[in-house]
Amino acid sequence: MSNLTVYIAITNHGFGHAARTAAIAGQLQKLLPSVKLIMVTTAPKWLLECYIDGDFSYRQRGFDVGVVQADSLKMDLDATLAKWQNIIASKDEIIAEEVAFCQEQGVSLVFADLPPLATLIAKKLGVPCWMSGNFGWDFIYRDWGKEFQAIADWIGECYQQCDRLFRVPMHESMDRFPVIEDVGLTGGDPKYPLDKIRDKFNLTQPKERTILLTFGGLSLDAIPYQNIDRFPGYQFITLDAHAPDLPNLVKVVDRAYRPVDFMPLCDRVVSKPGYSTYAEALKLQIPIVSLTRTGFAESEIILNGMQDYGYHQVISPDLFFADNWDFLNLPLQPPRVSAKLATDGNCSIASSIVDYFNVNPSC
Template sequence: MLIYAAISGHGYGHGSRSGAILLALAQRQPGWRLVLSTSLPAVFLRTVFGVVPFELRPCSWDVGVVQADALGADPAATHLALNDLERRLPDQIAEEARWLKAQGGPVLLLGDVPPALARLAQAGGWPLIWVGNFGWDAIYEPMGGPFLAWAERCRALYRTGQGLIHCPFSMPMDWGLPEIRVGLTVAPPRERAEVLRQQLELPERGRCVLVSFGGLGFELGEEPFRRWPELVFVSTDPSAAGAVNVRLLPKGLRLLEFMPLVERLITKPGYSSFCEALAHDVGIHLVHREGFAEAPVLEEALRRHGRHRLLSQEQLRCGDWQLDQPLLAAAVGPLALDGAEKAAGWLEQQALAYC
C-alpha cells in the first residue's frame, strides 16, 4: 500500500499534523510506503518523522495565504500566487499521475488540505481522504472580492473526496463526506525531558517559557526577554540569543520535545502548537492575529479547552507578556489525547476498503 500525502506548504502545522497521523499509521502498518508530496523543507520533515522512512516528492499544491510575517497576511500577493499556481498545476498533476501509476500497486491519497489533490485523484481514479480543521474555502470566502470564486472552486474539489478526518478547532467543512471526528493529533516525544533540561541548563518547569511563532518566525530582539529576568525562555528567535535568560531551540529538535519542560507558551494561533501544548497541559499566551479567518476560531477554541491569556501584538513587542499573572481556566475542559491514533486507525480502514 502506498499512502501519497499531499501536505500544504503554507505552514509547518500541516506537516506536524499529518506527520503525527502518519507516524501512528506506521506503527499499525510498518510495511506501507509513505510518500510526502509537499513544498515543506526536507530537514523539517526529517525532524518530524525521525527514524520512520518516507519518500519525498517536492511539489507545491496550494498557496494558502501569503504572509508578510508570522502575524500578518498579504491578500494581493496571495491572489497573484494563486493565479501562478493554477498555471503550473496541470504539468505537475500529469507528472505525479505518471509516477504513481508506475509504482504498480494500490494507492490512497491523503490531503492536508490542498484542494488541487482532487484533480490528481480524478486523473488516476485513486481514493482521496482529507485531513484538517479547515479547508481553503473557509479561508478565502471572508476575504471577499476575487477570492469568492476561489472559495467556490476549492469547495467543489473538496466535495469529490471519499472521506474526511475532522480535526478539532475546526471551521465549517460542509463537504458532504463521510467523516470521523478526532481529538488532539500529537506525536509522542522522542527525547528524554531530563536530558534536554540538563543540556540547556533549564530550571524547574514553573520558571520555563517556550516562545515560538512558526516557520516564518517573529523577531523580538533581546529587550522583551530582559523584562523577565526570573524566567528562562526556550525560543526559536535568533535575534534574542544575546539575552542571558534565552536558550535557542537546538537544531533538529521539535518544539514538542520541550512541552514537558515548560509551564507556558507564547505563540500565535496555530493548530499544531495548540495540540502539542494542550496535550502537555501547557498554558498558552496567545498573540492576536489579523487577516486569517482561522485565527478567531482558534482563539475561541483556546478559551474553551486550554489554560490561557490573550495578548495584543503591541504587548508582544514591548514584553508585556503577563507571565506574572495566573492563567485563565478553560471554559469547557480538555480534549481527547488520542486523535492521531484514532485518525490512523480510520485511515487504515479506508485504505483497506478502497484499495
C-alpha cells in the first residue's frame, strides 16, 4: 500500500488516553518511519511529543466529551450531557469536515481511542476503523441515569461499526465491538538514563525512600502537600507545577519529563484510578497506592486489575486528604494472583498496523 497515512483520533478526556495512544503511535513510527501520523486530539501537542520522537501532524479537534471534570475526581454530569447533545446535533457537519480533510491527506486507516464518531468518519471515508481501549463510553454513561441512556445507545451503535478492537488488560467486556483482539498493556516506557534523572533533579534518597505523586493531567484540587513534612526521611516527586516549594518535594516543571520516567527510581506511585498510570507502573513492577473513585464504572475494574497484578494499597479519598498520611506507614499488599500481564500492547498494535500496510518491519 503506497499511502501510509493514519488518522489517529483520541477521546477528549484528560491526558491518559492521549498518552497511551501516543505511545502506540510512537512505536508505529519506529517500525515504519515512512508512516504519516495525524494526531487528532484536544490534548496539548507537547504531551504527544513526549511519546512520539519524530514528526507528526497535529489536528486539534474533539469528537466526544469523556467527562467534564473540575479535577481528576470531581465530575460535572450536567455539563457532560449538554456537550454530548451538542456533538450529536452537529455530527453530520463534523463527519463531513473530517472526511474532506482525510481525503485531502490520503488517509487509509482510522485508528481511535475511543471516540465513537471515529467509526462514522471511517465508514463515510471508506477505510477501516480500528480502535484500542479498555472500556467504551457507553459503559460509563449507562450508570448515570435515564438522561444518558439515549446517548449510551447511540455510542454503542457507533462502536458496533468498529472493524477491529485491540482490547487492553483491565477491561470491561466491550461486547458491542464485533471483532476483538486481546493485547498486552500499552503506555509509555522510561526514556532517560536513570543516572541522568538522579543528577538533574538531585534525587539523593534511595529508591526505598522515594515516592512519586501523580494524579493525571487534571491533578487534584487541594493536594495536602503539607503532610510531606511528616516524612522528612523521604523524598517525594510531583509533576504538579502548582505544588509548593518544600525541602523534600522535587517539583518537576520541565514538560519533557513524564511520570513514567521517574517510576524506576521510586518505591511506589501514589495516584488515582487511571489505566495509563496503572499500566505504566505495572509494566515496571512498581507498587501503586491508589485512591478509590466513585461514579465512574471503569474505576472498579482497573482497581481490581491493579490489585490482581501488582503490589498495592487502596485508600479512600478521606484518608488521602487527612492531615497525616499514616497510610504511607502501612505495608503494601502483594498481587492477588500469580499470573503476569503481557506488556507488549504497543508493539502488538503497531505491528498489526504495519501488517495492514503490507510492509515487513517488526518489533
